[in-house]
Amino acid sequence: MKKTISYLHAKKHNRQKISVLTSYDYPTTKILEEVGVDMIILGDSVGTNMLGYQDETEVTLEDMIHHTKAVCRAIENIFLVTDLPYNTYQTPGMAVENARKITAAGADAVKFEGGRIDILQALKSEGILVMCHLGLNPQHDQDRMRSGKISKGKQFSEAIELIQAAKNLESAGADLLILEKIPGKLAKIITGNVNIPTIGIGAGKDCDGQVLIIHDLLGLNDKKYKHAPRYFDMKSMVKDVIGRYQDEVAEGIFPALEHTNIIKESELSLVQAWCMEHEMDI
Numbered sequence: 001m002k003k004t005i006s007y008l009h010a011k012k013h014n015r016q017k018i019s020v021l022t023s024y025d026y027p028t029t030k031i032l033e034e035v036g037v038d039m040i041i042l043g044d045s046v047g048t049n050m051l052g053y054q055d056e057t058e059v060t061l062e063d064m065i066h067h068t069k070a071v072c073r074a075i076e077n078i079f080l081v082t083d084l085p086y087n088t089y090q091t092p093g094m095a096v097e098n099a100r101k102i103t104a105a106g107a108d109a110v111k112f113e114g115g116r117i118d119i120l121q122a123l124k125s126e127g128i129l130v131m132c133h134l135g136l137n138p139q140h141d142q143d144r145m146r147s148g149k150i151s152k153g154k155q156f157s158e159a160i161e162l163i164q165a166a167k168n169l170e171s172a173g174a175d176l177l178i179l180e181k182i183p184g185k186l187a188k189i190i191t192g193n194v195n196i197p198t199i200g201i202g203a204g205k206d207c208d209g210q211v212l213i214i215h216d217l218l219g220l221n222d223k224k225y226k227h228a229p230r231y232f233d234m235k236s237m238v239k240d241v242i243g244r245y246q247d248e249v250a251e252g253i254f255p256a257l258e259h260t261n262i263i264k265e266s267e268l269s270l271v272q273a274w275c276m277e278h279e280m281d282i
């Protein structure tokens with residue numbers, strides 16, 4: 001059954017955890033469907049993790065639409081949230097126009113960074129489902145990320161700002177909230193004081209759900225983050241397999257007869273005779 005926003009809200013109220021991963025492509029989404037995760041966030045992290053960009057500010061609306069369409073070809077039941085990328089929601093009008101393109105490509109909801117109530121209200125007045133994103137906001141915190149000051153809300157004033165932003169976004173109609181790189185105890189307070197599901201990344205165990213970048217989970221990245229355990233070492237396994245393939249090609253072991261089509265002897269003789277008539281090697 002297709003997972004809806006009410007299904008996700010019911011999970012919060014029944015204290016059942018919501019499992020979320022990023023996905024950016026068709027085959028990965030197929031796997032997530034077969035396992036039955038609740039939600040996919042097609043993040044603008046597609047830029048650094050899939051497209052080789054330097055940072056989030058390079059990601060375009062066209063990138064997000066292209067990947068949303070690919071993911072949607074595999075979606076059956078999972079709830080899909082796509083990021084509005086950098087510089088696509090400076091005004092409420094722009095946010096609506098661009099969010100419409102993302103939902104037209106198949107996303108169930110859009111996500112944007114920060115606490116802009118005017119943006120949220122404009123999206124809600126168009127009937128668009130919205131996930132808000134508080135804490136570390138990679139699109140807008142590039143300097144902070146370069147300086148290594150990654151987490152948000154460690155001091156009183158910043159913590160209160162985050163609590164108030166969460167309450168204000170909830171009041172203005174946010175459907176979902178993502179909390180990125182904030183102290184676990186602060187995420188617990190926010191989660192306990194809003195009626196919308198909170199999904200945490202580097203925000204401790206008390207959020208209503210958890211999200212990880214799938215590359216971190218599978219071990220496709222060289223970089224190892226504190227918040228993201230490597231459940232699997234996919235990169236080294238893939239390297240082993242590719243090395244074996246390369247050796248088998250070099251040694252003439254691959255392809256074997258079983259991988260190869262056969263021509264009937266009678267047809268082959270005709271081909272060989274024709275080649276000889278045309279003075280070709282056989």
Ligand SMILES: Nc1nc(=O)c2c([nH]1)NC[C@@H]1CN(c3ccc(C(=O)N[C@@H](CCC(=O)O)C(=O)O)cc3)CN21
Nearest residue numbers: 045049138150151181213215216221224225226227228
């Ligand atoms: N592959 C990947 N994984 C992520 O978790 C992730 C992305 N990409 N791209 C978008 C944002 C950016 N995020 C980030 C980026 C940097 C750190 C980082 O540098 N963490 C350090 C310091 C931790 C700390 O101060 O608490 C670390 O050692 O993990 C963490 C999350 C989370 N998101």
Ligand SMILES: CC(C)C(=O)C(=O)O
Nearest residue numbers: 022041043044045201
């Ligand atoms: C934190 C998340 C899920 C995100 O915004 C991204 O992957 O871009």
Ligand SMILES: [Mg+2]
Nearest residue numbers: 043044045083
């Ligand atoms: Mg993002």
